[in-house]
Amino acid sequence: MMKFLLRFGTPLFGVGCLIMLALIVTNRELPLHMFNGANLQSFKILFLSIILEAFPFILLGVLFSALLQVFVTDEHIQKFTPKNPIAGVLFGALLGILFPLCECGMIPVVRRLIRKGMPAYIGIVYLLAGPIVNPIVYASTFTAFRTSPAMAYSRMGLAFAVSVVIGLLFYKFMKMSPLKTAAPAFKMIQHNHSHSHESSNRGFRSRLASILSHSSDEFFEMGKYLIFGAFLTAILQTAIERSTFEAFANQPLFSYLFMMVFAFILSICSTSDAFIASSFSGMFDFGPLLAFLVFGPMIDLKNTLMLLTTFRVKIVFILIVLTALLTLIGAMITEVILL
Template sequence: MPTTVFRASMHVIFAICFLLIVLILLNNDMLTLSLLTTERIQAFKTMFISILLEAIPFILLGVLLSSLLQTFVSEQTIRRFIPKNPILGILFACVLGILFPMCECGMIPVVRRLILKGMPVYIAVVFIVTGPIINPIVFAATFMAFRNHPAIAYSRMGLAFAVAIIIGLILYRFIKSNPLRISRANFSSQESLEGHQHQGGGLSSKLNTFFVHASDEFFEMGKYLVFGSLLTALIQVFMQRESLLAIGQGPISSHFFMMGFAYILSLCSTSDAFVASSFQTSFTSGSLLTFLVFGPMLDFKSTLMMLSVFKSKFVLLLSVLILITVLGCSLLLERFSNF
């Protein structure tokens, strides 16, 4: 796992550097030293720090709840409540996202265990895509970030719910085999070993696990927040306003730009709303929704994690489904709403 995290970090850094180079080449005035004025540097620092300070409390709250659930709530407790009906199963997965606010970092390993213990794949995937979005913490963060446009917060929840239902029904209809890389036999032996190692652990052991998991996850998500805040501030301050408006007001280009932006940044869903809100004056509301829904469902970090758990073909299929469904639903919402 540490190797995977390190590789993910390096890829994100390289992607950000590449994007910055492209932005520099596309903006001639960035090649001049006159760009590095005191006013622009001060604006960059102000925007960078403001995004961090607004997002950190929500990340901390999400990390604490995630660690609490992972340490004290067993997978068997959740599995006992899984309905047999597919529609009820999808709704159940969405409700889980509301009751158990977890980011994809802690969710994917838990979902792997749930699938191996009997949870249907389509319910597990719906839980993966809705859990980071449809929960009170993310709603509060989004509402706070878009105080002057609260419809964004409500639309984010509704759009994520609609996308999850569509993806869940498609997977229920077409995915019948186990998409996990690990076999049930290997899982059974691994589970027995873990049970033997943790046998006799009391409250102090669980509390230690809780704090270790919380600190690791906070710093893991925090570095992606720093990268995202840095890149957002750079684009907002140093990129030509005309170029940003040309992309942001395009009916299709704005959505694709925001999907690529969300994928590269790999932000936590408790903080991405503060990054998106800084683009309100440049991008359409529909493209901001695309950013807010697509990013938590599929980004670079979660892709690496899913590839370590699921087979490559399944990850590719799920990625295409998320991309098409989010884009289509977002365009429809933008077309028929009063944003």
């Protein structure tokens, strides 16, 4: 069933998304009576805003991935990656400080790093912590919660702790490569590796051509799933009414779960989600907002679809479950400690 959805679902939704883009450009509405004008207008705005928000970060991610492919050899990755698992996990959790990529652009970079020799558990730690543990996200969170600066510190600390624990668990129990088609990927590495050396011998033009080739391939591979995720996300956001938030806000456990599910559905970039969270500060307590800010950048709807193109389904499922449980427990403990 999953193979069928991944194979045929994306092209069908891609056609639907193209139709919606055409409607946005021509300012027309769907000839369906079940959608009123206000809801459809909200859907079009949300759909376009998600794509425009994520587009530059995916482009940055695939360009950075292509630069890694052309200029960084497998030996470089293996040389600078710590061999000690604890040091490796800490290295992966803090790598976002040097390379502050959004979650939209993380997946192609992490896939490239793993294929070039970085241990998979370190790549997964970077994938989780990178979108949060970086100076850009810290600054945006601190700005959004000026009256409660503890939120910025707590967000960085909880994201760091969750990613480190998951990294250690994956190091201990993950025995196979988490990537899909591990063997063909290895062959592709060898081919691309030799190709990059040939490019370096031929000069700048060959390197530039190789960068553009790798970038375009990964951009179109990731881009179709971004459109698919944006389409579903816009539908779900349009369907949820504000009264739904009020019904869950005063529930001790469900307020956490609701905000985590809401973060998953919203799929907002980690550099701007703090401003969304701050708008609910008068309705939800500190803990649920913290869970929203940590879980969303790690796991959301659009990057789950992109994760499924890179990692095996079992790995993605385990990653989602572990991240959700650790974020929920960590947010509850943090709220108790601070209050």
